[in-house]
Amino acid sequence: MATRTENAAAEIDPRTAPATDRGHPVLPSRQRLPDRGRDCHALIVPLPAPVDPAAVRRRLDEAGRRCAGLRTSRLWETAVPTPRNTPAARRRLRTEALRPVRDDSFPLRAVLVRYSDGTAHLVLVADRRRVARTVLARLAATALSGTDHGEDDAPLPVTGATAAPAVPWAPVDWGLGDPNRRAVVSGRPLVLPPAAVSGKLLLGAVALATARYQGEGTVEVGYLDPGSGGQDVRVLRVGEIDEEQGPARLLAQLDHTSPAAAGPELPAVGLVVSDADDHTYLPALAPLFPLTLHCAQRADGRVEASAWFDEGTISPHVAESFCASVERLAARLATEPGESALSALPLMSPETTAEVLRLGGAGRRLGTTGRIDRRFEDVARRFPDAVALVDEGGELTYRQLDERADAVAAGLRGLGIAPATRVGVCLDRGATLVVALLGILKAGCAYVPMDFGYPADRLTYIVDDAQLALVIGDSAHFPEIPDVRVVGPDELGEARDPADATAAGRHGSPADAAYVIYTSGSTGRPKGVVVPHRNVTALLEATATDFALGPDDVWTLFHSSAFDFSVWEIWGCLLTGGRLVVVSYWTARDTDEFHRLLAEQRVTVLNQTPSAFTQLVRADRSAKDELSVRLLVFGGEPLDVQVLAPWFARHSPSWCRVVNMFGITETTVHVTAKTVTPADLVAGSRSVGRALPGWSLSVRDTRGRVLPPGAAGEIHVGGAGVADGYLGRPELTAQRFVVDEATGERLYRSGDKGRLRPDGLLDHLGRLDNQVKIRGHRIELDEIRSVLAGDPAVSAAAVVVGQDSPHDSASRRIDAYVVLDRNRARNTHIRQILDNARRILPDYMVPSTLTEIPAVPLTANGKPDVTRLPPPARAATADHRPHVEERTLVPDATPPDDGLGREILEIWEKILKTAVARSDNFFELGGNSLLVVHVLTTMRERGLPRVTLRDFYANSTADQFIGLVEGARGSVMP
Template identity: 35%
Template sequence: MAALSIPARFAEQLARTPDATAVTEAATGATLTYRELDRRANRLAQHLIGLGAGHEDPVAVLMERSAGLVVAFLAILKAGAVYLPIHESYPADRRQWVVDRAGAKVLVTDAVTRAAGLPSGVPVVDVNDPALDGEPDGEPGVTVHPGQLAYVIHTSGSTGLPKGVAVTQQDVVRLLDDPQWTPERYERLLLLAPYAFDIFVFEVWLPLLHGGRIVVAPPGRLEPTVLRRLIETHGITGLHLTAGLFRVIAEEAPETLRGLREVLTGGDVIAPTAVSRVLEVCDGLVVHATYGATEATVLSTSQPLTAETPIGTTVPLGGPLTGVTIRVLDDRLTPVADDAVGEIWLADGGLARGYLGQPGLTAERFVADPFGAPGSRMYRTGDLARRKAGGVLEFLGRVDSQLKILGFLVEPAEVEATLAGHPGVAQAVVLARELDNGEKQLVGYVVPQGGRLDVAAVRAHTRTRLPDYMVPSAFVELDSLPLTANGKLDRAALPEPDFDQAATSRAPETDLQRTLCGLFASVLEVAEVGIDDSFFELGGQSLQAMRLLNRIRTELGVDVVINALFDAPTVAELAAYVDAQQTAA
């Protein structure tokens, strides 16, 4: 198939199925056919062009997950521009930095997000503004070439600031045309990921370019009970879950995934026990293990797993997608033998153009390919692996200090720089702590500038500068950082955070409080919890919150939405909420 731009491929699908449903909004039931989606996108594209957005101009997107989000992404590409998603959890300073650094021409938003505050210095368009109905709904007449950029997604950067990965449209089309993705399995795909996360590219464009339907999940985080309801109500056939979320659902409520035809998972180590459990409970399901990098257009390998697939002690990364070359090299860039450990380098199909406005960093990570044609490049992933018999890869960890937290790649140096920016902090080191259940938490080790450390102030400082997933779950105060005999940081000597010391509040007074204290302690892997202890101050994060809510449902028969836990994070507060729910029932 000849290379085409995303708008050109969408136009082909529009011609085939103009009256088929393209988008369903689960929260409202609203739908858009392919024709209606096209017309809404054309109106917005005309308006963006009128505001000066054109060839490869970044257009920022900051809004809730909705059908309008799909309209916005398609419209931006139809205008010949580049969509620049801004993570909804970004603090205000970080949002402003991304908009300013990229030189965004326009910001597309919605009423809810606009009311909460937006970056300044850029024209703002509400995707649902009735005034857009006055724009022409025909094609904007912009020639979009396959080699043009499609989007710029920002990831954590080692310099203390995020870096923008710039990906072309032809590489998105190449990914979605891979024969691994059977359109029937993704006939109705759930749009679930944060839109500033690279897998969102797969969730939006795979169904739209192959005649499927996007079902847009409601805004916010989804607990397993809501996910199960969405799958049943909308007949979802395919979705993506990060490795961490997949593990939580597999261990807590695997029946959630019944009725699906395929589940994609990856972004971190995939637990083989989780795969086995899901395949045991969900008849006919295919679990598609994947591996990739934002710098190589989302996905580079895949491994379909079924009930008939032998599941060993590790889940392999699988083989390369069409057009992708995977090399496992030693530190001299020499291919290693099968079963030997080396670093993964990606070449050929899917490589990003580079980091927006950072030629030095681009040259450092995208290097000349000594095995390829003149002018070809390869990308250093920083991931360790070994190639097994048959060519499949087995992931073994990282070469550098980068971490995967909730599916996001985090540079500890960026978090450390933010902590060190607080006036009360002299030195800071950030590590990941792995729980018994395989989930990871960030821990910040801090040497105060003088006197005692005000942990609450440091946490608040960090939250105003970093997204939630980059804020340490725990802070450990040290008199000094431990050093080796050579004067280097002795990471092995850094102590484990003692969350049990935080549990010093009142003992439970009712049966409900005792039950919740036990559930908090079990999920957080601490010995004891008092009724005034906060779930999040004891190190809890979103995946553990999902475990807690599922266990509350199992033990007490009460569905607690995740936002309620954020509003009532202590046992005492949550007990009052649960009691009110039980009384109302």
Template identity: 45%
Template sequence: MPPAHHTLIVRLPPDAADAVLADALTTAAELWWPGERSPRLWTETVPAPAGSGTAARRRAAEARRPVAPGHRLRAVLLRYAGEHPADLVLTAGGAALDARSLRLVARVLRGDLAPDAVTPLDGPLPPDLRMDGETRRLASALAVAVGRYEGAASVRVAVPVPARDRPPYALGALDGYAVFTADLSPGRTVADLLATEPAAPAEGDDPPVLMLVAGDVDGYGDEEGDGPAMLPAGPDALPVPAHQVKFVKRQLASSAPNTPLSELDLLSRAESAEQLAFGPPRKAAAGPLRIDEAFAARVADRPDAPALTAGSTTLSYAELDDRAEELADGLYAHGVRPGDLVGLCLPRGADLVAAMLAVLKADAVYVPLDPEHPADRRERTARDAKVRLTVDDPAVLTGRPRRPAASRGPATGPAYVIHTSGSTGRPKGVLVPHGNVTALVDAVRDDFALSPDDVWTCFHSAAFDFSVWEIWGALLTGGRLVVVEHGTSRRPEDFHALLVRERVSVLSQTPSAFTQLAAADRTGGGLPALRLVVLGGEPLDARPLLDWFDRHPEDRCRLVNMYGITETTVHVTAATVTRREALAGSRSVGRPLPGWSVRVLDPYGRPVPPGAPGEIHVGGAGVALGYLHRPAPTAERFVPDVVDPAGRLYRSGDLGRLLPDGTLEHLGRIDDQVKVRGFRIEPGEIRHVLLEDPAVSAAAVTVTGGAGGDAAAVRIDAYVVPAPGAGEDPGSVRERAARLLPPHMVPATVTVLPALPLTANGKLDPARLPAPGARRSPAPAAHPAPAAPAAGDPEAPAAVLAGIWRDVFGVEEIGADDDFWDLGGNSLYAIRIGTLARERGLPGVALRQLYLTPTLGALSEALTGKA
């Protein structure tokens, strides 16, 4: 498919005469295209020097302007202020002239070639697929660069090739293109890539988005771009920076043939160093303290101020401190000594917070064990941590003598252990020091305007690290902490009523839990005291927040999305979310907190270019001490910082990209990517599209099937919660998704739920999602359908085809109106249907036929007509 138009800019000397150029153009046009409307030479003066930005913008604007209908060619001579070279801008319709012919026109107008030396030739000719080494390296380099940015293992590049046996001065023949398909799979080498042969495009196949253009020694190319083929020019011509493509091209020319493609770098040494040093950690105002030391300062400041509310009980700072001291004495009496690990299996309430503080006062380390978790999980966690004592009844710690006075360890010592889910199914304990927590609070204190006037909630389980932020964020800034009873946290209407009653000003939620709270807020009245909402714990899709902003404008209630990891102390980055981000469906999680750093690196620890995806690595004040009793996983995930030899980075396992402005986009878990019919997909991308639907307020996506290696049986299932006022028809949701997603990413089923099931930590609980909603039920035939013939005619084509569909889809009943795609059809199922159809005496069924006649009845009629 030829491009819409070709443009060539030719530099002419200042003394080039307008009349001579005009006469040459008229003479040539009459010779080449007799009887057609002859092009004329237009002359314009640009009131600026040729090298100015004004001149460059004028040239670019002229190059973008298409040729008028009915014309083959437009010629514009641009002259500039002063004695400067002139530019001849030649533009031709893509179907009328090719780029090679346009260069011949330029040679004739400059006087380098006589018009009668050029012979016109109409019609396309077969392409010559031979490719020179320079073009091969350039196409390879472009593929490598784009593959790195897109995370693709295969990249197609269109390469311009001449028409085979083209006469030396042909004018009208269309230039062709070949498709260079680069295999960038792991283990491939430079020699493998450069041995790739281009292929002619398949009939009806769209040309690749990536395309090299024919070389032009008369234009504004540089020494690396000039030649048989070159990179397209213009600010948006390439999806990657051109200088990075050229840097890879030089490496391809100089590297040994057996060099793995993974060793090719997009960034020069200087650029890598600059990227590694980008956004260094901003230091907190003061050195971090121990948690109990920072709390003691708040007790000294305002001993009588309310510190904690649990149900009908409210404790002042002094009372909470006294209760913690009493429990610390009891811990000592039970043999707890500095550095020991203490399990806390207490329900949410004042005693749980006091016990946490007591463990820290005893210079020990607390290990939360949620009583709502299964007993086996609690026991396994306690065994893994090797706790010295598990506290499940604070009464056993009371009435003990005072423990002896002793100095406590430094802020770098451990404060708590929280266990995270592991890919092996075995939770890992993360050991976090005191100073990380106090540094976190100090990092956001001013930005979030945290003060003793704030009222916080402790909504989350103590075994979920979001609770660390809630509890110590409140108590280390002098605020009041409202502990939310477990049952209330599971009833959005009751929780909303608590927020109103307690006049909560700082609220922390996972996006899944906040979606349910926002639904309750529509009917629960206002939240006049709420000024700050912190969202974290899982990726945020901002689109559903528009309804929240209608009731809680941004100037009254700030909403902050925080990306974080247990291993980096709850939060790493922060981004204020406004209506603008919600409309855009932004994935930004903002910039690192003061004292934290973020780097995005490739699998070999090298920085990726700004905007390219890679693994998020976190450094700075929040990096944990490591995994408890797990030296091997600690060494694997907590790695040295190449910039700061004294520091460490945590390899998050999250995919992200660091943008040039310093903000981070979170792209999901690396290990969440799955293969569906040969395509690598990210379920989060499908969920993102579902949430953009105004009829959807919450969504989840699962990928199931494929047991026994049956790739065709892999199925994507979606679950949605309708938006207020929206209907409950899943068909409309799927139809919209089908318009926005490639076929292999369209959910096979969409199940409507009143709410998504959540874990104890407020995150989506995939295990509690119901079985997917049934695919469309077989439609009853209103009349004798082709797919349901008389019983005495079992060999009729319609009956045979119906049997094939039953076998392939595994259903008992099929109706004439059942749709191939609604039944979960895909390209692999189409191949199976076509094969079985031929085996059973029917004409083959092409995939295109299934697009045209997707229902069983329509397909039967089409095949009957062929038979």
């Protein structure tokens, strides 16, 4: 008799493997199983003492001779020096049972595992395609008693076909597996009610759990029925699960679900249901599906069930959570009355739900928060002579900034502006802007920032919606609005008693509104978000220690005051004693100038949107000036970590910390923080980190139920950053700001899709609605569509986002499509419609392309089908030919020379991805501020004359720009 001692399926680490057997004869314990295990099956037969190995071998030989196509195989024997029910015995049995056959000439292997108590197991392993389960059962019966219990004396069927290639698995987004652990298989026992084996109950529990994990009512569940031979893998396609129905309706629905042939990929979860006997049958030696549930009912009524999963696709934590959900749902389906709704069946226990909420930061409270102006005054008292503010006009110390802000507050009081009043601010970036904002807060009022470049229509709307009586700005550049006074900052500084004016602010509360920032709205108009003082001071309390923010830091004010990133830049700096360098409009758009400013001012804390940073990286690669940035913070839009590769090549993460922060205006700028390392680039991480202290995160389904880690849903934010709501919009506030019935906590429904990981990290997966982020600005595409559709010449409109380069966010653009009403638009061309939109929309929301179409394509459900829209007519706004999708370069009256002119046109064509003529305007061809930087950077890399950003905007027609560059070249020639 042959003996065997080697371990062909070595365990990863038996010492640390979880003790999950719990009486199961075979359960994988973090073993690396070969792929061929999916093609093999096994039957494990207990042999009572005493065992006669010679008799077992003789009986198997006899049975083998009766099998057509089955060559005589030896009986291997393995001796285990422990009793049968010990961990060592189970490990040995597991090793033999999970070791597939590898020789096509011998499709069957028999092993006798003997124990020190005289008992044994007979393990039969075979190629599943060649040796059916019925063959294994008859071989086992013969080995036990010497009698073949098969019908008649027909030969046992053994086919000569080799196993077909295994069907690949579909990706499992919620599995969170580690690709480096592919083929590492773990097992977990399942506790199921006796009714689970019959009546489709287990299938119902699995289908319902899968539907909630994947966020879709229609699911596929893999299926293999060993009773039919155990050879063919099938798929059960469960139609839309209506959670308003009861368990009885669901089970009735499953009764009419028939197995179908497997498609090109197998689903995430599969079932293997065995018939009742005293043997242990393994339909495969490795999971047939990423998560495979085995279920068998023994003769005594016991249900023996387990789950096998591949850690390369399903993480142990997610597998544990999913299995616990199946157990819970199966138990409830077996006991719930038929009329109760499925929606009432929880996926997790209350204890598990509470643990998931704690994982997302729930329960972590901050200390006392205060007002912005008072915190600033505390800093000013500690560092009165330190430089607080720097712009192109000079510097202000903390004492000087405090005094000037007091003067503004006094001026507001002198004009009769009472505390709690909203005051508009429309100033270009500079020291005066910061003085005005701080002065408004000192007066106990809330500031409403408006970008200096907004069109008159948008400024008028904000003034009316916020009910502003006073705007601090330039009356020469602000629209005349009845009953609205526009005053310059200098006028406000003429008050006589600033101490009396700031008394209102000192008596104010941290709960008072600090600012109202307007964001894009789906109804066609922006909406104001009301944020109190305490939210901003809480943000600093949550981050200052971790980021080591202090008086040695130098920040930049790079972003518009109407963009909430500026809240972080201004108050993050001034409330921690830092020096704030105001970046002018043109410097912010000229990356070479901006890089030079960063170096000259020795900026240590830099905040950027990924779109803007993409351009800065290109300038940094060729710049000679050394930067002093120690903290680089990303926000405003999703970060593609690949853009950081050249930065890490020049700036070591050991002295420049890179942090990706996810946030929303309604939750006070930032919600999470994730330190990004070069390892994240390799992994392609989409993580935005953990919730800040005092903030909380939970991922929930459409019914507001908390989802377990791995499952994707809508990100809900709670805690210290949640805003008061939308100004003057109680219905919208009630819709987006909700109260958790379980905890009583107020939450903001972000509209962002995400998933929580078992370690508390959040993956950001995009938007659930029609909102997008472009160059850091939050944009509702429906607002743009509403403006276009409101044009009298337009009968219908559609708006989408296009992107030429998947890894260059600067190439993102807004593509719009319109259906013209020819009865009203006989003399209207496409450019007029776009010009009309510019009078209403801010520059960053104006479509880059506008294409006329005969009709908006619709889906079967009558919704716009954006996948069927034609390519955008990139040059439509320039040449009045909306149906032309590509332009052919034609000779102009003044053709470009063979050198410089031609090279510049080629650069424009490459970056705009369309043909360019000398009469074309860069911005009418779809250009934007970031693509301008692309052009200037490319010119510098080619050694062409340097052109400032301001000059580019002033010479945006190709012919003008070529003349400008030719002139610059001539001025530097000897």
